[in-house]
Amino acid sequence: MKILMLTGSPRKKGVTARLAAAFQKGAKEAGHEVKRYDTPWMKVSPCKACCHCRKNDEKCIYDDDMTPLIGKDGEILNADLILLVSPVYYWGLTAQLKTVVDRFYAVGRSMREKNQKIMLISSAGDSDPAVFNSIKAFYQSLRDWTHWQDAGTLLIPGCHEPEDLENTDFEEKAYEMGKNL
Numbered sequence: 288m289k290i291l292m293l294t295g296s297p298r299k300k301g302v303t304a305r306l307a308a309a310f311q312k313g314a315k316e317a318g319h320e321v322k323r324y325d326t327p328w329m330k331v332s333p334c335k336a337c338c339h340c341r342k343n344d345e346k347c348i349y350d351d352d353m354t355p356l357i358g359k360d361g362e363i364l365n366a367d368l369i370l371l372v373s374p375v376y377y378w379g380l381t382a383q384l385k386t387v388v389d390r391f392y393a394v395g396r397s398m399r400e401k402n403q404k405i406m407l408i409s410s411a412g413d414s415d416p417a418v419f420n421s422i423k424a425f426y427q428s429l430r431d432w433t434h435w436q437d438a439g440t441l442l443i444p445g446c447h448e449p450e451d452l453e454n455t456d457f458e459e460k461a462y463e464m465g466k467n468l
């Protein structure tokens with residue numbers, strides 16, 4: 288299976304980095320191909336709604352770090368599974384990851400016609416699981432619209448720092464999500 292992993296945290300050694308590495312290890316051991324993009328280090332212009340893509344066969348007007356992901360032969364349409372890994376920032380994805388997701392717009396129509404899967408891994412400082420309500424609603428709406436199949440979610444409350452993962456089984460769960468695909 289071809290997996291496109293998009294991570295959203297600007298912390299190189301944070302919670303997201305550890306969960307992403309655990310998932311990646313499991314998925315690779317299971318023989319899957321994982322292509323990982325850490326969105327905070329990508330140079331990506333926000334979609335400007337020019338709709339150039341609508342008149343030009345899904346080709347975006349920008350040529351930036353999204354170029355390999357979008358377009359007919361891009362990583363998005365070629366992936367069997369798209370995995371989003373993000374901390375909660377003000378009840379949503381980080382701006383860096385959301386900017387990348389907005390740029391899916393160029394291939395939005397084709398995305399709906401492909402039989403793809405999606406997964407979500409997210410962590411938050413708040414220990415109340417309601418902190419994920421907005422992200423869950425976003426995830427469900429994205430799935431409904433794209434017709435992507437839910438391949439699983441891992442939502443981790445009460446985790447401000449990577450050390451908070453210790454004495455929990457969340458990294459093991461992320462590993463198993465990849466391993467059991």
Ligand SMILES: Cc1cc2nc3c(=O)[nH]c(=O)nc-3n(C[C@H](O)[C@H](O)[C@H](O)COP(=O)(O)O)c2cc1C
Binds near residue numbers: 304375448
């Ligand atoms: C700008 C910013 C906004 C945040 N917003 C929330 C929030 O709305 N709710 C919450 O529970 N935690 C919030 N947090 C905490 C992070 O979600 C939490 O520490 C996360 O697990 C960090 O993951 P990371 O180490 O991969 O960056 C926020 C952190 C930052 C820096």
